[in-house]
Amino acid sequence: MTDQLSEVFELVEVRGLVSGGFVAQGSRVSRASLAETFKFLAMVGGQARLLTDGLDAPIELLPGDVAILNNRTEVELSGGNGDGPVREIEPVESGLDLLAADWNTHDIVLGGRIDLNEAGQTLLGEALPPVAHVQASPTTGANLRGSLHRLFDEVTGNRIGSAFAIRQHAQLVLLEVLRTYVEQTELPPGWLRVLTDERLRPALTLMHSHPDKLWGLNDLARAAAMSRTAFAERFRAVAGMPPRAYLNRWRMMLAQRALRDADISVGALAIELGYASESAFSTAFKRETGQSPLRYRLTTRARTG
Structure with a gap:
């Protein structure tokens, strides 16, 4: 599991x-x-x-x-x-x-x-x-x-x-x-609560295992054995955000690790994470972190020596 x-x-x-x-x-x-x-x-x-x-x-x-x-x-x-x-x-x-x-x-x-x-x-x-x-x-x-x-x-x-x-x-x-x-504790909506929600676990497994796919509500709801409406409402209530926003955040976390620890090019990373172009990925990354992918790589590696 x-x-x-x-x-x-x-x-x-x-x-x-x-x-x-x-x-x-x-x-x-x-x-x-x-x-x-x-x-x-x-x-x-x-x-x-x-x-x-x-x-x-x-x-x-x-x-x-x-x-x-x-x-x-x-x-x-x-x-x-x-x-x-x-x-x-x-x-x-x-x-x-x-x-x-x-x-x-x-x-x-x-x-x-x-x-x-x-x-x-x-x-x-x-x-x-x-x-x-x-x-x-x-x-x-x-x-x-x-x-x-x-x-x-x-x-x-x-x-x-x-x-x-x-x-x-x-x-x-x-x-x-x-x-x-x-x-x-009754956890507030957020990542810790959604990661411990058993009903949503199958949907999270899809997003975590294949972040390059643009998962739709139908696919995720089917994995969780819920209706589309019930799944969307539960996910937002538990995660504090819709599934698409959660998937984007998960992609950005994977991107940050890759930029810190690997030598993969920004273009290849964009494809690996399911973005249509390097520019689309760079825009999303800067919106999440406040830095371009290359600037993030340089600053994080400089901090860690």
Whole structure:
């Protein structure tokens, strides 16, 4: 079975990266300014109250919960109890001590960022609210809790190959976070919702597998075993756009990857993606990205060295 979500993840070059964390006990608060577009905070153990710009009230994070911050500028995590003064905690980038962590009494937090290319930033920004609170509930969060514990074990273990292992576990944590979020939340119309819609999956498979074809409503509706009208209405409601617009966006994502990673000519790429001419493709590409195909190739390759 075609997995369109995995395809899109690869196209937008999504990566979960751990950037720090802390182990603390007692009353404390941690504050930070955010430079990343997408930040995640994972409550590996204990609990905390999360506050960020745009929230009217704090979000309670419990063990296994993860919050993804979408284009926020600052964040505050507070927690603990007791009569003593509230301590200011500075997250550390490395050296978290697993041996010093009591899973029953300490608050254990890992923080990181989600890196994507420009197309991915647009897609994820549309799919997520300002704060996506993913709860590690007993029914949907077992895998997420397990992934967080394995990630924390690698961050603190200082074993051979830990840097590689941390990158792999961070990827799996991010995948589990999005899987759990999809299960728990009524998603807004957009790419994440349409990619997880089982009724539309056969139609998406056609568009993803053969982007060079100009798929009509009749073909797509037949694949989804729906009437033309019902399919068009459902697709627009779920994707937030008609099928033709979705196909055009998918083509542009494929084009961006080809221009970044391959040496295919613009004319050959236009034919491969089903455009009648190089000029028609170039016009569509510039409308989507703000750059001509050749300019996009030059600027992206210059950024990546």
